[in-house]
Amino acid sequence: MASSEEDGAGGGGGSLEEKEKGRKRRLGALATAWLIGYNIAMTAGWLVLAIAMARFYMQKGTYKGLYKTIQKTLKFFQTFAVLEVVHCAVGIVHTSVLVTGVQVSSRIFMVWFITHSIKQIQNEESVILFLVVWTVTEITRYSFYTFNLLNHLPYFIKWARYNFFIILYPAGVAGELLTIYAALPYVKKTGIFSLRLPNKYNVSFDYYYFLIIVMASYIPLFPQLYFHMLWQRRKVLHGEVIVEKDD
Numbered sequence: 494m495a496s497s498e499e500d501g502a503g504g505g506g507g508s509l510e511e512k513e514k515g516r517k518r519r520l521g522a523l524a525t526a527w528l529i530g531y532n533i534a535m536t537a538g539w540l541v542l543a544i545a546m547a548r549f550y551m552q553k554g555t556y557k558g559l560y561k562t563i564q565k566t567l568k569f570f571q572t573f574a575v576l577e578v579v580h581c582a583v584g585i586v587h588t589s590v591l592v593t594g595v596q597v598s599s600r601i602f603m604v605w606f607i608t609h610s611i612k613q614i615q616n617e618e619s620v621i622l623f624l625v626v627w628t629v630t631e632i633t634r635y636s637f638y639t640f641n642l643l644n645h646l647p648y649f650i651k652w653a654r655y656n657f658f659i660i661l662y663p664a665g666v667a668g669e670l671l672t673i674y675a676a677l678p679y680v681k682k683t684g685i686f687s688l689r690l691p692n693k694y695n696v697s698f699d700y701y702y703f704l705i706i707v708m709a710s711y712i713p714l715f716p717q718l719y720f721h722m723l724w725q726r727r728k729v730l731h732g733e734v735i736v737e738k739d740d
């Protein structure tokens with residue numbers, strides 16, 4: 494995270510260098526305040542989602558219809574996560590734009606272009622699987638960032654942040670892949686998001702094959718995200734310094 498770097502520089506000095514240092518400090522404080530607000534809002538959003546899912550299941554005794562009940566909250570908070578890519582791009586969070594971009598875009602794709610668009614699969618068990626996994630992950634992750642920024646990080650949150658993913662990441666990926674797989678027959682039948690020839694643009698696009706490519710792209714991309722997290726884990730929990738290649 495961007496820090497109030499160059500601490501100790503005089504604020505009221507007149508030189509250009511001192512003014513620049515003062516500006517950076519103010520930006521650092523502003524960025525920290527923004528990130529605290531953002532992370533609190535995201536923790537709260539995913540907590541609301543967790544409570545709504547638990548209430549639904551306790552009242553109805555089934556997961557059928559669960560997605561429909563929670564979809565608005567899910568769409569709102571998952572889409573809001575686009576800001577994470579912005580945070581990296583503008584440099585207020587020191588992490589890879591590429592890694593964050595792949596993570597966020599795959600989630601947004603699942604929410605809008607699979608589960609929202611193909612209604613027939615909304616009651617699949619695999620949807621519940623990735624929903625539960627995402628929810629546990631995000632409550633842990635955003636509360637970790639919040640407490641970290643406030644310099645009051647309980648060890649169990651840090652531990653959970655850098656251990657839960659070992660199981661949750663593969664479980665989430667399984668839920669996502671099974672959901673896309675379940676969507677394939679409906680995509681083929683309805684031709685949703687596909688463009689057939691002839692048309693005035695003279696281009697064709699088959700969403701069915703696109704989804705197969707997306708599924709295949711998990712094979713090279715997921716291990717990179719997983720190893721990234723394993724490196725982070727070693728760095729944070731065991732204090733190992735590992736030099737990662739830039740994007």
Ligand SMILES: CCCCCCCCCCCCC[C@@H](O)CC(=O)SCCNC(=O)CCNC(=O)[C@H](O)C(C)(C)COP(=O)(O)OP(=O)(O)OC[C@H]1O[C@@H](n2cnc3c(N)ncnc32)[C@H](O)[C@@H]1OP(=O)(O)O
Nearest residue numbers: 494588593596599602630638658661662665711714715725
């Ligand atoms: C268009 C079609 C697209 C199709 C694409 C197909 C791609 C398929 C492959 C993708 C598979 C993804 C599947 C996935 O959706 C499944 C799941 O998520 S399942 C649930 C389990 N998931 C996880 O556990 C997620 C783990 N991933 C992450 O945590 C992040 O997303 C990730 C970007 C991968 C890692 O994060 P990061 O590098 O940021 O690690 P850290 O958390 O350790 O943070 C590093 C430093 O940055 C600071 N930071 C980061 N974010 C914030 C923030 N919001 N506020 C404040 N600070 C932040 C953090 O504190 C660290 O700073 P420092 O080192 O200074 O302490």
